[in-house]
Amino acid sequence: SDFDSLFYGFPKKTSVWESHGDTVTKIPNNFITIASTESVSFAAVKHNTRNIFGIQFHPESSHTEKGGLLFNNFITRICKIPLVPKKINVEEIIQQIKEKVGERIVIGAFSGGTDSAVAGALVTKAIGKKFIPIYIESGLMRQGTIKRIKRVFPKLLGMKVKIIMAKKNFLETLKRVVDPEQKRKAIGKLYIQLFEKELINTPQAHFLMQGTTYADFIHSKGTKHAAYIKSHHNVGGLPKDIKLELLEPLKYFYTDQVREIGLQIGLPKDVVFQQPFPGPGHAVRILGEVTAQRLEKQVLADAVLVDEMKKSKWYEKVFQCWTILTNSKSTAVKGDTRFFGDVVAIRIVNSKDRMSASWVDLPYDVLQRISTRIVNEVPGVSRVVYDITTKPPATMEWE
Incomplete structure (x- = not known):
C-alpha cells in the first residue's frame, strides 16, 4: 500500500466483520474500489483526488483482524494527527467525584459486580463516609451473591453494605410482564423507588451512584449517533422523574478500562475480573x-x-x-x-x-x-x- 493509504501495512487478504442489512451497489463518480469481499463489491472505496474514504465493515469490532491498524492509518497518515498515548488518570477521576459531590451524601446502587465495585471504591476514596452503599436483594442475582456481599465488600469499602430484602417486590412487579423492554423498565423503576424510600432515613442524600459503563450507554442510545438496541435498567430503563441526581463515574469507560481502573486502585483480581452480570439479572434470562x-x-x-x-x-x-x-x-x-x-x-x-x-x-x-x-x-x-x-x-x- 501507499504510505498514505488507509490499508498501509495490511496483508493482501485479511478478515473483517460485516454485519449490515443494506449494501452499496454503485459508487459515485471519482471514487475507486480499494477493497472487496466475496459478498460486498465495495468493501472500501476512496476518492480519486480528495481524502474521502468509505468502508462497509466494522473496524471497531475485535473480529476485524486489523481494525486498530486501520484507525491508526486514518488518524496518522490521512488526517496527519499524531497519536499521543493516554493513560487513565485515577486521581483525576477521584478529584472529579469530590468536586461534583462536595459535602453532599451519595447513596450507592451496589450489586457486587465489577462495575459497581469499581465505581463504589472510587466514590469511597473520594468522599469516604459520605458514601452509603446499598445492595437490593431482588432475588434476580446469581446464587450466593448476598453471602459474598456480606463477606467481601465491607473489607474492600471500609464500611458495611446496607441490604434491602425485596425479592417479593420484584416478583410482584414482574407479574404478567413478558416484553423484554417492559421488564427492564419495570425493574429500573422499582430499583429507583426502593432507593428513594431510603431518603426517609437519609434525607440529606443527593446522589445515586451507579456502575454504568459506556457500553451500557451505546446500547441504550445514550450518545447522539448511537442506534437504539435495548434499554439498560440503569440507563434507558430509569424513570424520568427520578428524585436523586445520578453519579456515574465509569460512564465513559469500557469494560477493559474499568478493570484497569480497579487494578490501579488496588481491588483484588477476583473482584476486578469476575464475570459481568446484567443489572436486571435473571429476569432477562x-x-x-x-x-x-x-x-x-x-x-x-x-x-x-x-x-x-x-x-x-x-x-x-x-x-x-x-x-x-x-x-x-x-x-x-x-x-x-x-x-x-x-x-x-x-x-x-x-x-x-x-x-x-x-x-x-x-x-x-x-x-x-x-x-x-x-x-x-x-x-x-x-x-x-x-x-x-x-x-x-x-x-x-x-x-
Missing part, C-alpha cells in the same frame, strides 16, 4: 413471564453451569457464561414416563469490551457434563441447547 418457580429453575441451572465451568477450569478462561430459561418446551423421557419440559440454553462467550463477542468452543465432555446435570438436577427441564451465535448479529443477552 427468563424468556416470558418471571415467576417464582421459573426463577428458581433459572437460578439453579445457572449455578450448575458455573459450578461445572469452575471444576473444569474454564470459568476463568471465558468472558461470560450463563443459562437462559427459554420459553420453549420439548418432549423427554424420565423414569419411563414421557413429559413435556423446559428447554434451557447455554451461552458462553469471549469479549474484550462487550461490543462484540465470539462463542466459546467448549470441549464436548464439559458440555456433556453441564447438560446432564441440568437435565437431572433442575426440575422440569427436558433439554439443553448451546448458543453458537456471535455478537453481532446477536446481542449478549437473549432479551
